[in-house]
Amino acid sequence: MDIIIIGLLLGGTYALIAMGLNLQYGVARIMNLANGEMLVAGGFTAFWFYTAGNISPLLTIFVVAPVAFAANWLIFRIMLEPLVRRAKNRGQLEVDAILATFGMSFITVGLMLAFFGGDYFTYAFLAVPVTILGDTYAQNRVVAFAAAVVICAILFAWITYSRPGLSLRALAVAPQSARLVGIDVRGRAAIAFALGGAITAVGGALISSFLTLDASTGVAFTLKALIIVIMGGVGDVRGTIVAALLLGVVETLVASLIDPGLTLAAAYTLFILVLLFRPQGLFGRRTT
Amino acid sequence: MTMKRRTALKLGVAAAASLAAPRLALASDVVKIGAVAPKTGPLAGGAAVTQWPNITLWASQVNAKGGLRVDGAQRMVEIIEYDDQTNPGETIKAVQRLATQDNADFIVAPYGTGLNIAAAPLFDRYKYPHLAVSAITDQIEDLSAQFGGMFFLLGSTTAFVKSVVEVLTRMQGDGTLTGNAVAMVNVADAFGIELATAARPLFAQAGFEIVYDTSYPLGTQDLSPVVKAAKAANPNAFVAWSYPPDTFGLTEQAIIEDMQIEAYYTAVATCFPAFGARFGAAAEGILGAGGVNPDSAAFKAYADAHMAVTGSAPDGWASATTYASLQVLEQAIAAVGLDREGVTAHVKASRFDTVLGDMTFNADNFNERFWTVGQWQDGVYQGVAETGRDGAKPVRVKQGWA
Numbered sequence: 001m002d003i004i005i006i007g008l009l010l011g012g013t014y015a016l017i018a019m020g021l022n023l024q025y026g027v028a029r030i031m032n033l034a035n036g037e038m039l040v041a042g043g044f045t046a047f048w049f050y051t052a053g054n055i056s057p058l059l060t061i062f063v064v065a066p067v068a069f070a071a072n073w074l075i076f077r078i079m080l081e082p083l084v085r086r087a088k089n090r091g092q093l094e095v096d097a098i099l100a101t102f103g104m105s106f107i108t109v110g111l112m113l114a115f116f117g118g119d120y121f122t123y124a125f126l127a128v129p130v131t132i133l134g135d136t137y138a139q140n141r142v143v144a145f146a147a148a149v150v151i152c153a154i155l156f157a158w159i160t161y162s163r164p165g166l167s168l169r170a171l172a173v174a175p176q177s178a179r180l181v182g183i184d185v186r187g188r189a190a191i192a193f194a195l196g197g198a199i200t201a202v203g204g205a206l207i208s209s210f211l212t213l214d215a216s217t218g219v220a221f222t223l224k225a226l227i228i229v230i231m232g233g234v235g236d237v238r239g240t241i242v243a244a245l246l247l248g249v250v251e252t253l254v255a256s257l258i259d260p261g262l263t264l265a266a267a268y269t270l271f272i273l274v275l276l277f278r279p280q281g282l283f284g285r286r287t288t
Numbered sequence: 289m290t291m292k293r294r295t296a297l298k299l300g301v302a303a304a305a306s307l308a309a310p311r312l313a314l315a316s317d318v319v320k321i322g323a324v325a326p327k328t329g330p331l332a333g334g335a336a337v338t339q340w341p342n343i344t345l346w347a348s349q350v351n352a353k354g355g356l357r358v359d360g361a362q363r364m365v366e367i368i369e370y371d372d373q374t375n376p377g378e379t380i381k382a383v384q385r386l387a388t389q390d391n392a393d394f395i396v397a398p399y400g401t402g403l404n405i406a407a408a409p410l411f412d413r414y415k416y417p418h419l420a421v422s423a424i425t426d427q428i429e430d431l432s433a434q435f436g437g438m439f440f441l442l443g444s445t446t447a448f449v450k451s452v453v454e455v456l457t458r459m460q461g462d463g464t465l466t467g468n469a470v471a472m473v474n475v476a477d478a479f480g481i482e483l484a485t486a487a488r489p490l491f492a493q494a495g496f497e498i499v500y501d502t503s504y505p506l507g508t509q510d511l512s513p514v515v516k517a518a519k520a521a522n523p524n525a526f527v528a529w530s531y532p533p534d535t536f537g538l539t540e541q542a543i544i545e546d547m548q549i550e551a552y553y554t555a556v557a558t559c560f561p562a563f564g565a566r567f568g569a570a571a572e573g574i575l576g577a578g579g580v581n582p583d584s585a586a587f588k589a590y591a592d593a594h595m596a597v598t599g600s601a602p603d604g605w606a607s608a609t610t611y612a613s614l615q616v617l618e619q620a621i622a623a624v625g626l627d628r629e630g631v632t633a634h635v636k637a638s639r640f641d642t643v644l645g646d647m648t649f650n651a652d653n654f655n656e657r658f659w660t661v662g663q664w665q666d667g668v669y670q671g672v673a674e675t676g677r678d679g680a681k682p683v684r685v686k687q688g689w690a
Contacts, residue, residue, distance in 0.1 A: 002516070010510045109328050118327055118336030119600070120557070122536050122566045129544045138512070138544045211509060212536040214333035220507050248510075255513035260504040261476050 002135040003256045004249060009137060011248025012145030013207060015152055017221050018228035018240050020200030026235025027172045027192035030080055031094055033101040035225055036218030037108035038197050042068060042204030043213045044112065047121040057125055057209050058143070061202045072197025076190045079104070084186065105218065112215040125209040140209040147206050151199060156237050168192055172235035227267065231274045233284025242282055246270070318366045319356050319626065321347070322386030324407070325399035329374025330506070333532055337560055338422065338606045339399040341598035343367060346614040348597050357622040368392060376406035383407045387414040393626050394617060401425055402478060408435045417620070417632040419613040422606055424448065424479070426486070432653040437632040439653040441609050443660060443675070448577060449486045451660035451673040453494045455575065455683055456525055456551055464685035465550045471500035471523035473514055473538070475531045483529035483555070499523050506531060515541035525551035532557035535576075536566065543570050543689045551575060552686045559604030559662055559669050571664040573686035578605020579662030579671025580644075581679030590643045604662050604669030612642035645677060
């Protein structure tokens, strides 16, 4: 039982890491390789607020979210929209976006090095045990999991039931047709990209309470997010959640029952199996 | 008013002079020192604590004194820095560039065992003395035989493992370690694997039983399964051959699990100031790699200067050794000038006065006297085991996590 709970807690962390990229890649069609850096920047902000002003990361996220939203909106409008405009097809946009955001990740790492230094940053927030069903877990992980649940629920409800959400889904499914029914494709794409960035940064702020980060750890998170998004199905919120939880539980099962050395192998085996048998992802639609 | 104007004028002149000085000096009399180490990539966090601040500190101190003593004159130093992105290919390119394009007079050894070994052939080809600090290996004899100018300052793998076993044996003798069960984990990376491999027979010889033995991948985001399983094995001592992010992660989980343990050891980064700051009272009694004698006058002066110049405290291990390697270089240049092979020969043959005390090298270019195990005691990282350094403190038992 405790294995399942640890696995779900880890899965919640993974959902925080991957949800933003899912919006950016699935809806805005930008394969954002600087996603991990946005996460680390969110973590830095939480660290800074906590150590300088003893402000809880749970409050910091309300600052991080709008700032990250604005920053990502500007990034999309200034840097990525010209790529969208000139791309003749989706393949070309993908290649251009990968190259552009790959470069952006280096710039972001450089900026963070300049502003925060290359040192590890770590702080103690809710690093106390909490007992669930007779077993102990780290409270900060439980809190991050709860936050992940809240964020995913709000996002899912908004995308499923609201009108702007509907247009985002339309965009994810068929960007060409979305335009025909009067959806402002570029405006919506910018919103989706900005929202994705904001969620990633909030995830970073929460994760920093239990993971030790430094300026160049972002790429590890980008990779994990990429695996989860592709496993879950590009552009589908439910898919990302299920894939994140699945990955968390499988990794923890392997670590607890077989050997912690095999967690990476297990993660990639799962990834390969999904790619082999459901190449469109768990919840993805088969492309026609 | 006139006073003010004069002060402003003076400041302006000083500023202009300081801006102009390095450029004027560039022509011939600056000594160029190359430095290549990670500023990004997996080892950047460690290099930002241990490597870069010491280069900055040393250069600023040398220049504040009026420069390096070279052949009876004084010459300012200029540091040329390259980021190798924790990528051996980049390390090699940067060393090549420093040697052929920048014409560096000397090059500070890179950071990390793998990166040092990758760069060793180039240091050798261009005859640079290679004073490797952050490079712990059991291949010292072979490497120094192959690369005559490669020196080893920080220690060898086996010496580190032996010391940990000795510390635990000493605790058994004191009666503070009441059993022989050891839980051992390691990061699945060259460093962790090498240490764990060396540790297994040494623990067995000393009469310890390894009740839990596992590895975990570098960058594991949840170490709670590892700590839960280690705790379930009921060990008297917990030993982790760990890297910085997992050193933090394991310790946080051990606190959450309230692991009842008499000796708790994590390897790299336990000595970092960030570790003490992060865990506060819970860090009390935690053992880690390295150690220093924080009470020695030389170390105190060094730590104060480190704080004043770089704005951060040195770590309790390789920081001081990195600084010592630059002191060795400085003293060797003062003795024989900028002739690289002359400097190498001088380093082999001489005794140096460093922040760690006097330093010499054996026939394998190995500094045989170094710190091996440290422990957080009353908020200070104290050396508790060494191979010939003064000031080791008695080991304490780990008493809870409060």
